[in-house]
Amino acid sequence: MAIRPRRSVLYMPGSNARALDKARSLPCDVVILDLEDAVAPDAKQVAREQVAAAVRQGGFGHREVVVRLNGFDTAWGHDDLAALAPTGADVILIPKVNVGADLVAAGKAIAAASAPERTAVWAMMETPLAMLNAGAIAAAAKDRSTRLTGFVMGTNDLAKETGARIVPGRAPMNAWLMTSLAAARAHGLAILDGVWNEIGDEAGFARECAEARDMGFDGKTLIHPSQIGPCNAAFSPAEKEVAWARTIIAAFDLPENAAKGAIQIEGRMVERLHAEMARKLVAIADAIAAREAA
Ligand SMILES: CC(C)(COP(=O)(O)OP(=O)(O)OC[C@H]1O[C@@H](n2cnc3c(N)ncnc32)[C@H](O)[C@@H]1OP(=O)(O)O)[C@@H](O)C(=O)NCCC(=O)NCCSC(=O)C[C@H](O)C(=O)O
Numbered sequence: 608m609a610i611r612p613r614r615s616v617l618y619m620p621g622s623n624a625r626a627l628d629k630a631r632s633l634p635c636d637v638v639i640l641d642l643e644d645a646v647a648p649d650a651k652q653v654a655r656e657q658v659a660a661a662v663r664q665g666g667f668g669h670r671e672v673v674v675r676l677n678g679f680d681t682a683w684g685h686d687d688l689a690a691l692a693p694t695g696a697d698v699i700l701i702p703k704v705n706v707g708a709d710l711v712a713a714g715k716a717i718a719a720a721s722a723p724e725r726t727a728v729w730a731m732m733e734t735p736l737a738m739l740n741a742g743a744i745a746a747a748a749k750d751r752s753t754r755l756t757g758f759v760m761g762t763n764d765l766a767k768e769t770g771a772r773i774v775p776g777r778a779p780m781n782a783w784l785m786t787s788l789a790a791a792r793a794h795g796l797a798i799l800d801g802v803w804n805e806i807g808d809e810a811g812f813a814r815e816c817a818e819a820r821d822m823g824f825d826g827k828t829l830i831h832p833s834q835i836g837p838c839n840a841a842f843s844p845a846e847k848e849v850a851w852a853r854t855i856i857a858a859f860d861l862p863e864n865a866a867k868g869a870i871q872i873e874g875r876m877v878e879r880l881h882a883e884m885a886r887k888l889v890a891i892a893d894a895i896a897a898r899e900a901a
């Protein structure tokens with residue numbers, strides 16, 4: 608399967624026509640056209656119509672197009688699905704998933720609403736129950752009818768529902784972030800970190816992007832265009848990392864190393880698992896380079 612960079616994932620309120628228009632030219636990898644938290648109750652219908660029209664119109668280029676619906680337990684969720692499922696969005700994002708069965712039910716509703724087969728499903732991981740059930744929610748991907756291919760952390764709702772504070776370094780949330788990450792990886796899912804609310808605190812944002820990258824997230828969800836550049840930089844492999852990865856690959860490709868499981872390069876022990884990691888890193892770097900050259 609082709610590797611898809613998902614470094615920067617920008618939310619925009621579906622009610623904000625200007626933001627929807629800008630989405631076609633901003634240098635993010637993914638756009639989330641939101642009908643849920645970013646949209647006030649009185650604007651839900653306008654947002655639904657605007658987002659459906661924007662997705663049908665297209666023009667998003669390389670950007671993956673995600674639509675976040677309201678929950679099916681709200682007054683808007685089913686109408687959102689009826690309007691958005693047939694549009695051909697790349698992904699439908701389901702908020703406040705609690706258990707794997709929520710995704711089985713969503714998968715059935717999405718198929719019944721005539722979503723094309725290519726439309727995938729991502730789950731917001733943002734409730735206390737989701738943290739307790741992360742493994743079972745990710746395992747729902749084994750049932751292909753759920754279409755589940757990704758998790759998105761919802762750290763604002765997690766703070767609201769648990770009382771945990773959002774503090775630098777995120778110590779109160781690290782266990783949930785890493786458990787969700789392990790669950791996602793156990794079932795081959797993409798996983799994106801939550802948002803950084805302090806738009807004006809650029810240093811804090813850069814620090815949290817670096818931490819999220821170290822934790823293993825594919826990318827970070829964003830709320831403002833000013834966050835895209837620093838986020839892309841944080842989640843792009845550094846030149847030095849790519850060069851080292853190419854060195855590892857070349858070393859294992861040498862005939863004298865063909866039968867070896869571990870070798871020494873420049874004073875470091877390197878195993879075949881490192882060669883696998885190196886190939887993945889180079890593939891991501893190449894995909895980013897191809898995107899930026901286009
Ligand atoms: C936070 C904002 C309301 C700030 O908006 P504003 O004051 O208008 O910002 P600026 O004046 O700095 O905007 C400058 C230009 O950039 C455009 N803009 C701003 N934000 C976006 C955006 N998200 N996408 C696209 N374009 C954007 C403005 O239109 C200006 O353009 P121009 O007219 O050409 O100068 C606003 O940034 C915003 O609404 N952000 C998104 C909020 C959101 O989506 N929230 C929901 C997701 S967060 C969440 O809760 C995740 C999860 O569920 C959880 O629980 O954690």
Ligand SMILES: [Mg+2]
Pocket residue numbers: 644702731733761763764
């Ligand atoms: Mg939320």
